[in-house]
Structure formats: C-alpha cells, structure tokens
Amino acid sequence: MKLLRCPINGPRPVSEFQYAGEIRTMPDPDACSDSEWTNYVFNRNGAPGIKKEWWLHLASGIWFVVERDTSTDDVQRTYLFGEEPA
Amino acid sequence: MFRAPERLKASYDVVIIGAGGHGLAAAYYLAKDHGITDVAVLEKGYIGGGNTGRNTTIIRSNYLTPEGVAFYDESVRLWQDLSCDFDLNIFYSTRGHFTLAHTDSAVRTMRWRAEVNKHLGVDSELVGTKEIEEACPHMDLSCGGHAPILGALYHAPGAIARHDAVAWGYGRGADRRGVEIHQKTEVLGIQVDGGRVTGVRTSKGDIATTKVLCAVAGSTPRITDMVGIRTPIYIHPLQAMVSEPMKPWLDPILVSGSLHVYVSQSARGELVMGASLDPYELHSTRSTLDFVEGLADHMLDMFPFLSHVSVNRQWAGMADMTPDFAPIMGKTPVEGFYLDAGWGTWGFKATPVSGKTMAYTVAHDRDHELIEGFRLSRFAEYELTGEKGAASVGH
Numbered sequence: 001m002k003l004l005r006c007p008i009n010g011p012r013p014v015s016e017f018q019y020a021g022e023i024r025t026m027p028d029p030d031a032c033s034d035s036e037w038t039n040y041v042f043n044r045n046g047a048p049g050i051k052k053e054w055w056l057h058l059a060s061g062i063w064f065v066v067e068r069d070t071s072t073d074d075v076q077r078t079y080l081f082g083e084e085p086a
Numbered sequence: 087m088f089r090a091p092e093r094l095k096a097s098y099d100v101v102i103i104g105a106g107g108h109g110l111a112a113a114y115y116l117a118k119d120h121g122i123t124d125v126a127v128l129e130k131g132y133i134g135g136g137n138t139g140r141n142t143t144i145i146r147s148n149y150l151t152p153e154g155v156a157f158y159d160e161s162v163r164l165w166q167d168l169s170c171d172f173d174l175n176i177f178y179s180t181r182g183h184f185t186l187a188h189t190d191s192a193v194r195t196m197r198w199r200a201e202v203n204k205h206l207g208v209d210s211e212l213v214g215t216k217e218i219e220e221a222c223p224h225m226d227l228s229c230g231g232h233a234p235i236l237g238a239l240y241h242a243p244g245a246i247a248r249h250d251a252v253a254w255g256y257g258r259g260a261d262r263r264g265v266e267i268h269q270k271t272e273v274l275g276i277q278v279d280g281g282r283v284t285g286v287r288t289s290k291g292d293i294a295t296t297k298v299l300c301a302v303a304g305s306t307p308r309i310t311d312m313v314g315i316r317t318p319i320y321i322h323p324l325q326a327m328v329s330e331p332m333k334p335w336l337d338p339i340l341v342s343g344s345l346h347v348y349v350s351q352s353a354r355g356e357l358v359m360g361a362s363l364d365p366y367e368l369h370s371t372r373s374t375l376d377f378v379e380g381l382a383d384h385m386l387d388m389f390p391f392l393s394h395v396s397v398n399r400q401w402a403g404m405a406d407m408t409p410d411f412a413p414i415m416g417k418t419p420v421e422g423f424y425l426d427a428g429w430g431t432w433g434f435k436a437t438p439v440s441g442k443t444m445a446y447t448v449a450h451d452r453d454h455e456l457i458e459g460f461r462l463s464r465f466a467e468y469e470l471t472g473e474k475g476a477a478s479v480g481h
Contacts, residue, residue: 015376019366035466042409042465043316046307048369070321071369 001073006057007064007080020054023065050076087258088133091266097294098126098266100448101286102301103273103309105129106138107249108426108433109301110256111441112448113265119442120449123264126295127257128288130272134253137303140371140403141434142326142348142360143249144339146183148203148210148241153459153471154412155206157439160456162243164438172255176247177353181339183244184218188233188344196239203241213240221338230387233344244339246350246358252437276312276423283313283422299424299448301440304369304404306427313420317427318465319406323364324431325377327400329392331355345384356398359385363405363431371402405430410470415444415460416453424448425462432473 003011022045027036045051048071055066055078065084067076079085100116102109105127116122129135145165147158169176187193196212203210214237215227228234257267268290275287276298285294300309306319336351346361361381364374378400386393407430408414414428426444429436443454453461459471 022367038466038468039316042318044318044320046317046319046321047311048308048321051367053367070367073368073370073372 001075004055004066004075005078006060006062007078007083008062009057009060012057012059016057016059018056018058020056023052023054087254088261088267091268094126094268094271094288094291094293095266099124099295100297100299101125101293101295102127102299103286104136104300104302105133105253105257105267105269106136106301106303107134107253107256107437108138108303108429108440108444109299110253110260110267111437112299112301112426112444113260113267114256114263115442115445116449117260117263117265120445122449125260125265126293127260127265127267128271128273128286129267129269130289132269133257133267134250137403137405137429137433138249138253138437140326140401141249142350142358143246143434144183144348144350145245145247145435146241147208147243147435148183148185148199148239149473150199150202151412151459151471151473152202152206154473155203155208157456157460158435159206159208160442161436161439162245164442165245165247168252168255168438172259174251174255174258176251176255178245178247179353180243180245181337181350182221183241183339184213184221184341185239185241186218186235186340186342186344187237187239188229188235188342190236192343193237196237199239209242211240213238222336222340224335224391225340225388226390229345230390233387246339246352248353249434256441273309273312276309278313278420278423281419281421283420296422297424297448298422299426299444301426301444303429303433304406306406306425310425313418313423315418315420315423315462317414317425317462318409319414319428320367321369321404322366322407323368323370323372323402324360324405325364325373325400325402326358326360327378327381327397328352328359329357329395330398332357332395340388342384342388345387347381347384347388349385357395363407364402369404371404373400373402409465411473412471413440413460414462415440415457416447416462417451418462428460
C-alpha cells in the first residue's frame, strides 16, 4: 500500500497516516466478568482476514474507518465512523 | 543431510508444527534429553525458511527483567557449545554488542539495565564515548550533529551466527535420533475432544496424537484459531537488508534505539541491517522502498563514508508481537496443546533455550521453571513480564 484514501482529503501517501488497530467494542466494565474484561484488554484477532480498522490522517487530524484485507494489503473501502456506505 | 519420509504414519507421540529453529530445537532436545523420538515435525514450506532465515542473527542476554535475563543468558550458554554439539560449524562469532544512548534518559535506562544484568551475573556495563570510539573508530559519534552519542550499554558476549546452519544442525541431530521431518506438509486443522488434543489434519493426511507443539513464528494466530484459544498476539512485518560485501571493518554489533538501526558485519563482509517494525498489521513478507530509504538515511548519520555502498538485498519476516514484548510459552487451556509463540523480534537468540525448555514442558506436561514468567495465563492474572525497555530498537 502506497496511497490511502482519506474520506475528507482523498488519496494521500500512506506515510501521512497512523494505524490504530482493529475496531473493537468495549464491554461494560461494571457488568462484564473478569474474563470478558481480560479478553477485551489483551486479546486480539491476530489471524489474517478483512478487518475494520481505525486510521488517523495525521496532517488533518481526521479519524476514519478502513476495511482492509490484512493478508493482501488491499483496501476495500474507507469512510467516516458511522457513515458506512450501504 | 535429512531423510525425507515419504508418508506420515497414522500416529505419533508428539507432533511439532513448524520446522524452524525453535521447532527443530524442541524436536532435538525431546530426542536427546528425554528419549522421545516418535515425533513428527510438520513444515508447510521448507526447513528454516521462515523467521529463522529472515532475522539479523544477533545473540545477547542483556535484557531488563530478571525472567528475561535468566532465560536469554541460559540461551547464550547453550549457543557457545552448539557447533560442538552438532558437529557442524554455525559460525558463532562473539563480537561485543553496543546499545548506543543518544539522550540522558537513554543513558539512565542503560545504567538500569547494566545494574540488573550485573546483579544476575551477566557481563554488561555502561561505557562512555572513549570506549565506543576505540571499538568503532569509523563511526561519526555526533551522528550528523543531531543525535550525538553520550554513552552505551556494552555487552561483551554479544554474538552473531549463521542462521541457516542452526536450523540444519538441529534438524540433522533430530533426524539422526529418529525424528521425522515432513516438509511441504501444511496443518489444516487440530482435533480437540473434551478439551484434549486428539489429532492433527494435514495436507498429507490425518495423524492421531495427544501432544502438539505450535512453533510457527508469525503464523501463530492461524493455529490457535484451530483449537479455539485467544491470545494477545498480533502480526506486523519486520524488514531487514544487507549491503554489498566489504573488507572487514566493523567488529562489534551496534544498535541505536534513537536512530532505529541495528547493524553488524557478517562473515561474508556484508553489513546486515535492520530497523523497527512496519507500522501496521500485515500477514505478508513483501518489502518496501520506504524501509530502505529510512534505514539508509540513519545508517549515513552513523557512517557517512558508506554513501557509495549499495544495498544488495532486502526481505521481511512476520513478527508475532505481544503487549509486554515477552514471548508466550508453555501449557495452554487445551490439554496437550503447547505454545512456543509471541517471538516478535527477539526469537533467534532464544532458539536453543526455547527448544530445551519446550522439550521439557512437552515431555513432563509441566512448564519449565525458566518459562513460568512467559505463560499465556499471565495476561488474565495481570502479571505481565514487561520487556519493552530492553528491546533494542523502539518497537
């Protein structure tokens, strides 16, 4: 991957972006069990596949979602959080 | 050098997934120390073709945690006898290892590491610029003026070795003792009944077994998914490159955390160089130009005279990263399934001791005392083994 499409700024060199990991849902810390909390804090889905990830465009401070195949590095699509195309 | 068994048997006492240094070392010590020879080592590619053949071969034990120092120091002791043990020259070459400090805070960390190391009997000390200059007169100690070197952690036993020979030595030794090594044999699934391992499904047929050791470096999550275990491991590529060969001029191994460089000169005269991890998850061994440009830039800060030297090759491996920069080793919640994983960017130097301790763990179904701090359950117990301060380069 050399270019990544920011939903606001369009395609930019990948060096302008910061990867921030797969999007995960935090369980309610007051309601979940210790093992559910441990699972959230430490465990990751480490196997290859198409994942939804957080990325940041450093130059403009825009956080957005990237759907990417982590075995081929092909980006399927990028969009702002909550604005997932149908 | 090896037999190539034609087909798999219907069952084995132990199946080891991965014929890299770690898997073959475990097979070797299972046969040699514990008399367990009914062992199959399964490899989807070829012997030593994964991270064993892709690292920059640095061996050292100047870690930060007592668990890490004890473990890696035992490994250095094993390394020193390995050529004799194998009757095969692994080109083990003790060079001395400098971890350069460019800031006051780095000097403080080096002093801390030196004191931990000395307390645990490891040869390690803080040195000033005079000692560095004597050992490496070719280096620009000001690093282009923007990152002047203030001192270094010096570790006299730091060494390099021929990585392929390590896999071959362990493989040949295991093979001669009756272990079967099956190359081009991919594991497709692992059968678990009532929380116990019962068999392995491969591209060349099914095997019954009660003990499986997973030693697959950057492919661990694919295997742990087969037995339903979740781990903190995530995969980033780690790249490296070598220069064209030159006459010997660089004796010690040099590491700079601030400049993200580690470099040594191999027996062939090539400079073997690495930097930090690629910045995002990827299950691929592709190379990038960004990496060469960034690393060459920092190499020239240290050695401006290399500006006319060309880069001959570059490559990548997939690193099993963990949140505390320590490996994940030993028993798991699935009975008979053992992990030798989470080797991130620090696996090559641990090859002998991981083989030795994993063989013990598999033979006795009990974690060896040297790897207790690396158990998978440490995360659920919030007892991490924080090695981050000892990583050579800011990963």
